[in-house]
Amino acid sequence: MTNAQKWVAVFLGLFVVLFIIGKATKEEESFGDSDYYGSTEGAAEVSGLELIESVGCIRCHGIDLQGTALAPGLYEAKNHWSRKDLINYLRNPSAYDGDERFDKYRDKYSGSIMPSYGNRDVKELGKIADYLLSLDK
Ligand code: HEC
Incomplete structure (x- = not known):
């Protein structure tokens, strides 16, 4: 791998990590007051x-x-x-x-x-x- 290729790999990796973090936090935010007593959708499957x-x-x-x-x-x-x-x-x-x-x-x-x-x-x-x-x- 050339240096340039390594950098591309690093950025791609970072992008994936940020994407996952973004998704995780978004799911938490979507737990609004409106469904406080409502559906159990989204709760872990237990x-x-x-x-x-x-x-x-x-x-x-x-x-x-x-x-x-x-x-x-x-x-x-x-x-x-x-x-x-x-x-x-x-x-x-x-x-x-x-x-x-x-x-x-x-x-x-x-x-x-x-x-x-x-x-x-x-x-x-x-x-x-x-x-x-x-x-x-
Ligand atoms: C340390 C013992 C203990 C544990 C653990 C416990 N309870 Fe209780 N529970 C009681 C006692 C004692 C009462 C009777 C009410 C009182 O004394 O406050 C009670 C009352 C209740 C009542 C009301 C009963 C009625 O007639 O309306 C419900 C419903 C209930 N418990 C559900 C649960 C649930 C669900 C859990 C688990 C998430 C749980 N309890 C864990 C001791 C316990």
Whole structure:
């Protein structure tokens, strides 16, 4: 390779790298507020159930999500929550204190606290919510 050819190769390489970086950042930007609670399009291809397992919900709610001594079962979720409220709850459970149901939980599961998942990608929480709301006995 001549020197000139090497330079061309270097510039081509740089161009490719910049192109990839550009694409990556663009994808992040496109996550606007408009689809905050909306579609789960674009989230990594993991199912709601896989997330529930990997995030660790089953640790307290049970491997079958039927409840344990640490936390209630989640099969009733669809009777209590809209998708949006459920996502908000997962992000900040303490905002829903005061409800009679939660007073009972507080007594029954006094040894554990529902963690807040405000640091998770809201699209992941959307998938989790979709899965929970689809649960049927
Ligand atoms: C450390 C134990 C623990 C973990 C981990 C946990 N939870 Fe909970 N969860 C609780 C407890 C305890 C409650 C009962 C409410 C309370 O005490 O605040 C609860 C309540 C809930 C409720 C409300 C139930 C109802 O009747 O409305 C939902 C929904 C829920 N959890 C979903 C999840 C999801 C989804 C995950 C994983 C992303 C998760 N939880 C992880 C302990 C846990």
